[in-house]
Amino acid sequence: xxxxxxxxxxxxxxxxxxxxxxxxxxxxxxxxxxxxxxxxxxxxxxxxxxxxxxxxxxxxxxxxxxxxxxxxxxxxxxxxxxxxxxxxxxxxxxxxxxxxxxxxxxxxxxxxxxxxxxxxxxxxxxxxxxxx
Numbered sequence: 001x002x003x004x005x006x007x008x009x010x011x012x013x014x015x016x017x018x019x020x021x022x023x024x025x026x027x028x029x030x031x032x033x034x035x036x037x038x039x040x041x042x043x044x045x046x047x048x049x050x051x052x053x054x055x056x057x058x059x060x061x062x063x064x065x066x067x068x069x070x071x072x073x074x075x076x077x078x079x080x081x082x083x084x085x086x087x088x089x090x091x092x093x094x095x096x097x098x099x100x101x102x103x104x105x106x107x108x109x110x111x112x113x114x115x116x117x118x119x120x121x122x123x124x125x126x127x128x129x130x131x132x
Contacts, residue, residue: 004032004098015111033104036097039067040104047116049109054122061129062106062115075132076100078107083132 011025030037043049048065066072066084076082082091082102090097109115120128 008032008098012107012111015108019111019113021108021112029104033098036099036101037104039101040108042067043101043105044109044112044114047114049105049115050118051106051110051115052118052120052125052128054125055119057122057125059122059125061125062102062110064102064105066102074102075128076102076106078103078110 007028011028015021015025026041033040043064043066046065050063051060052063053060062076062078063073064076064082066074074082074084076084076087078099081087082100084100084102086097087100087103091100106115
């Protein structure tokens with residue numbers, strides 16, 4: 001595992017344990033993720049992260065609002081996948097980023113308790129997941 005990944009994980013663990021973010025942690029995350037982190041913080045500040053969870057299973061997916069005028073919403077799993085164009089282009093295809101701003105926003109929002117929580121039946125969640 002790369003040193004930057006180890007640092008990132010350590011910072012996220014600290015944030016989760018305190019449910020808050022210090023200036024030092026913000027600086028580290030900004031250094032590691034740059035403009036994507038700035039954009040992610042704006043999304044979180046605008047309450048643009050929903051965690052959609054199945055009532056019985058507890059399984060969840062995040063729906064994150066983009067910053068464009070269209071306010072498109074992207075489904076993502078913070079540590080693994082996002083349905084946005086940037087994820088495929090910058091993360092998967094070119095390998096220039098570790099993750100996209102939507103993944104960062106979801107991870108930050110869940111870490112500090114800033115998600116809009118939405119409960120649905122497990123059937124509704126499965127139907128939602130089958131669409132992407």
